[in-house]
Amino acid sequence: MNNFVFENKTRVIFGKDSEKSVGSETLKYSNKVLLHYGGGSIKKTGLYDRVVKSLKEENIEIFELGGVLPNPRVDLVREGIELCRKEDIGFILAVGGGSVIDSAKAIGIGYFYDGDVWDIYDYKVSVDKMLPLGVVLTIPAAGSETSPGSVITNVDKELKRGFGALCMRPVFSILNPELTFTLPDYQTACGISDMFAHVMERYFVPTKNVDLTDRLCEATMKTIINQAYNILKNPMDYNARAEIMYCGTVAHNDSLDPGRGGDWASHEMEHEVSAVTDVAHGAGLSIIFPAWIKYVYKENMDKFIQFFTRVFNIEQDFENPENTVLRGISTLESFYKDLKLPIRLSEIDFDSSRVDELAKKASFDSSRTLGAFKVLNKDDIKEIYKLAL
Amino acid sequence: MNNFVFENKTRVIFGKDSEKSVGSETLKYSNKVLLHYGGGSIKKTGLYDRVVKSLKEENIEIFELGGVLPNPRVDLVREGIELCRKEDIGFILAVGGGSVIDSAKAIGIGYFYDGDVWDIYDYKVSVDKMLPLGVVLTIPAAGSETSPGSVITNVDKELKRGFGALCMRPVFSILNPELTFTLPDYQTACGISDMFAHVMERYFVPTKNVDLTDRLCEATMKTIINQAYNILKNPMDYNARAEIMYCGTVAHNDSLDPGRGGDWASHEMEHEVSAVTDVAHGAGLSIIFPAWIKYVYKENMDKFIQFFTRVFNIEQDFENPENTVLRGISTLESFYKDLKLPIRLSEIDFDSSRVDELAKKASFDSSRTLGAFKVLNKDDIKEIYKLAL
Numbered sequence: 001m002n003n004f005v006f007e008n009k010t011r012v013i014f015g016k017d018s019e020k021s022v023g024s025e026t027l028k029y030s031n032k033v034l035l036h037y038g039g040g041s042i043k044k045t046g047l048y049d050r051v052v053k054s055l056k057e058e059n060i061e062i063f064e065l066g067g068v069l070p071n072p073r074v075d076l077v078r079e080g081i082e083l084c085r086k087e088d089i090g091f092i093l094a095v096g097g098g099s100v101i102d103s104a105k106a107i108g109i110g111y112f113y114d115g116d117v118w119d120i121y122d123y124k125v126s127v128d129k130m131l132p133l134g135v136v137l138t139i140p141a142a143g144s145e146t147s148p149g150s151v152i153t154n155v156d157k158e159l160k161r162g163f164g165a166l167c168m169r170p171v172f173s174i175l176n177p178e179l180t181f182t183l184p185d186y187q188t189a190c191g192i193s194d195m196f197a198h199v200m201e202r203y204f205v206p207t208k209n210v211d212l213t214d215r216l217c218e219a220t221m222k223t224i225i226n227q228a229y230n231i232l233k234n235p236m237d238y239n240a241r242a243e244i245m246y247c248g249t250v251a252h253n254d255s256l257d258p259g260r261g262g263d264w265a266s267h268e269m270e271h272e273v274s275a276v277t278d279v280a281h282g283a284g285l286s287i288i289f290p291a292w293i294k295y296v297y298k299e300n301m302d303k304f305i306q307f308f309t310r311v312f313n314i315e316q317d318f319e320n321p322e323n324t325v326l327r328g329i330s331t332l333e334s335f336y337k338d339l340k341l342p343i344r345l346s347e348i349d350f351d352s353s354r355v356d357e358l359a360k361k362a363s364f365d366s367s368r369t370l371g372a373f374k375v376l377n378k379d380d381i382k383e384i385y386k387l388a389l
Numbered sequence: 390m391n392n393f394v395f396e397n398k399t400r401v402i403f404g405k406d407s408e409k410s411v412g413s414e415t416l417k418y419s420n421k422v423l424l425h426y427g428g429g430s431i432k433k434t435g436l437y438d439r440v441v442k443s444l445k446e447e448n449i450e451i452f453e454l455g456g457v458l459p460n461p462r463v464d465l466v467r468e469g470i471e472l473c474r475k476e477d478i479g480f481i482l483a484v485g486g487g488s489v490i491d492s493a494k495a496i497g498i499g500y501f502y503d504g505d506v507w508d509i510y511d512y513k514v515s516v517d518k519m520l521p522l523g524v525v526l527t528i529p530a531a532g533s534e535t536s537p538g539s540v541i542t543n544v545d546k547e548l549k550r551g552f553g554a555l556c557m558r559p560v561f562s563i564l565n566p567e568l569t570f571t572l573p574d575y576q577t578a579c580g581i582s583d584m585f586a587h588v589m590e591r592y593f594v595p596t597k598n599v600d601l602t603d604r605l606c607e608a609t610m611k612t613i614i615n616q617a618y619n620i621l622k623n624p625m626d627y628n629a630r631a632e633i634m635y636c637g638t639v640a641h642n643d644s645l646d647p648g649r650g651g652d653w654a655s656h657e658m659e660h661e662v663s664a665v666t667d668v669a670h671g672a673g674l675s676i677i678f679p680a681w682i683k684y685v686y687k688e689n690m691d692k693f694i695q696f697f698t699r700v701f702n703i704e705q706d707f708e709n710p711e712n713t714v715l716r717g718i719s720t721l722e723s724f725y726k727d728l729k730l731p732i733r734l735s736e737i738d739f740d741s742s743r744v745d746e747l748a749k750k751a752s753f754d755s756s757r758t759l760g761a762f763k764v765l766n767k768d769d770i771k772e773i774y775k776l777a778l
Contacts, residue, residue, distance in 0.1 A: 001404075001628060001631045001632070001635075002404070003403060003404025003405060003406075003407065004401075004403050004404060005400065005401065005402050005403070006400075006401045006403070007398075007399075007400040007401070008397070009396075009398045010396075011394065011395075011396040012393075012394065012395040012396070012647075013394050014392060014393050014394070014395070014647065014648065015390075015391070015392025015393060015648070016392060017392075018392065208628075209628035209631070209632070211612045211615060211616060211632050212608070212609065212612040212632050212635055212636055212639065215607075215608030215609070215611055215612050216605060216608045216609070216639075218604075218608065219601070219604035219605045219607065219608040220601065220604070220605070222604055223600045223601040223604055226600060227600060239390060239597075239598035242390045242598070242648075243390070243598070243600050243601050246390075246601055246647070246648070247601055250601065250605075255644055258401075258403065258635070259403065259404070259631075259635070
């Protein structure tokens, strides 16, 4: 186990009707709030009205900025920063999923930076301050509701980049599983794939002697699988929705990886795929992850045997250990297929001639490597994209 | 799953040499510190000198209060409160195990209460403020380094009482596993028993649909068992010490029980045992818990089958399910015996004629019940003590 510092100050308010406390929680920080949201589904479901009512009951002045897209764009972030500065807004409230929260975080850190906010996502400057941010979560997936990270897309440059700093954790996050009853099946599935990937990224590391965090990761992954099938059976199952919603948080609140670090190569590779295809992040991950496993498993086969026996209950083949892994990969792909997610690039609108270009982008033109479990250079990345075709 | 609010702001600084940061972490809060510790073992190991050096490097003024006993006494707490008030001390630094931390917490809350601090532990007043508290942990056991609870003994009244409030979490806790190398075997074992019990108290609840937290509890218990045997084999095994130390924290930082609550009957029953025998808390728990299980398992046998199959790898007997539980109880007792802990009251200095008196005390003279998995009245409690004889 490595030395580590762990700190997560986000207050999680979980359960039925929990959004009713949004006004009182917000007022602890400011009486002027930027209400940030997406394409307007929160208006259809009535959530918008309930949030506004709760804020108004506390006499909080509301400034609105809707229109966040999946794979949130830096242009809207710039708009939000301007608005917060002009109106002297002291708090951002993100009502939505990971895209809305990530966009809100970008506004919150960009607010304190004099240059263009993309500089931050281009790793040119560091960050130690963010406008306080509250969340009402509607999509369990990205884990951004308690994580210190944010992923923003620059359409002009066809780039999607993640950035994180400890100051970027929300001060509170409100999670009501009932808000997820009406999610389209595909979006539910993409969320499940995303949170599952967040755990795998932490699980597959070269760090040794990480017994507890291995097992905490396995516990979370087993629950995700188990409850995913409960939701497939009945999307209105409150208990299954609650488990999945909280799994999404635990998967990314850093309680699963103290002292071990993460890999994150698959995430980086997926970002390039969704930057050029606009495929949902979770659907990109269900394509990239099996290919990544196929390419790297020989690096430490025992770790994959542990993964597939403990998480997927594959019986270990002591005579031919590799068979355990191969059978496991099939089972993982079946899990994704049961969720109606793609497992090959050929299933989405992807131009296979762009493989080299993507590998170039993901490796910053061969100037960086990806991953930790196996360190990947541009050629490795290209091979993984090819395995995913 | 029940609705819940989860918040844990303690900063955990973990690993080799981590105590070197104690000065700079403390200075964030105050330049006058109460240095609180136990019987002086920290002077023998050199830890005291390292802590004082780090504090002095930051020009922090130190006021000392040593002499905390296992099962910490309210008398010393009163002394600490007086000292903090007299010297206008702004920060308490607890260097030691759970007893020292619990004593420090009592000082920190008593500081803000005009009456006698025992009133708080007698549940006569509530608490919403504590002097900021930092910890350098030397014994992985009580979990007090990130928990909001504290247990204090009143010798005059032969009472040991726990009290908790969210403001009672330390602001930081420093955990260096190397500091635990020199712990006597018995103390290591008691710590392991204590943290294992903290997870069991959270695991055995009547709340349904708690898949994730069930599995997180199981992950932690499996790790505790696994690493306990590694320490038995080699007390200088850094990795095993690190796993156990962090397990002790996770077991009691409330990340394992959001939305499910706890039982805590065994803890309350143990407190009465150690109040009259001064047995170490962990050794009291290894006596009480098997007796508690024997008395309550028929309440929900499936839960115990889940526990013993998943945590102890007992094969499920589908023909005679009860056998799974009975075999499991034996295995749990064997685990305690391997740790050289007692599993019967007859093994410690306990006067069996006091069973009724203890049941009376634990039930506040039949005015309260204990537990949640099975609600226990005075007669139930007495039966459990008898099963433990």
